[in-house]
Amino acid sequence: MKKSSRNVKRLLVISSNWHKLVVIFSVVAALLFISISAYAQMKKGISLPKEWRSYTHVKSMVIPDKSHGLYGFHHIYVNNTGLKTLIEGGEYPQRSIFVGVFYDVVTEKDGSIHQGKKLFYVLMIKDTRAKETGGWIYAAFDKDGKHIEKDVKKECYECHTAAKDSDYVFSKFIK
16 A cells, blocks of 8 residues: 555656646746747837938948948937937937938049948837847838848847947947
């Protein structure tokens, strides 16, 4: 009788541990699904802000090498939500937005260089739910404002990790 009683206890312990593992796995799977769904929903409605032209211009630069992935004249703008942090430093508040507009580089016969046709837009929106990309949603749009599919973790965030100390923002306020 004692051997049978011990076997029953072992089965109950095994059954109890198996049940705990199933519950833990189910909870982890549900949280993962919710996180992925929330991130997909965040990205789904992304569009270029209509009012971006009213944002403050904070930077211009040029990458003249056509083989570079960010070739062109860059003009960077920030909304009012992010402007104070850009000036003073620190972590950007939710809904801070940066818009970059890229233009072709045109070199004239006289050696002067100016911007040509619009090439594309880039966008960063501060959203702490975007944990895999440092709390920022990244997006790109063609010259007409249509969303361009990108692997933003690889093509945007990995580069921006070099600016982690300034909350992943390369632009600096120049007084």
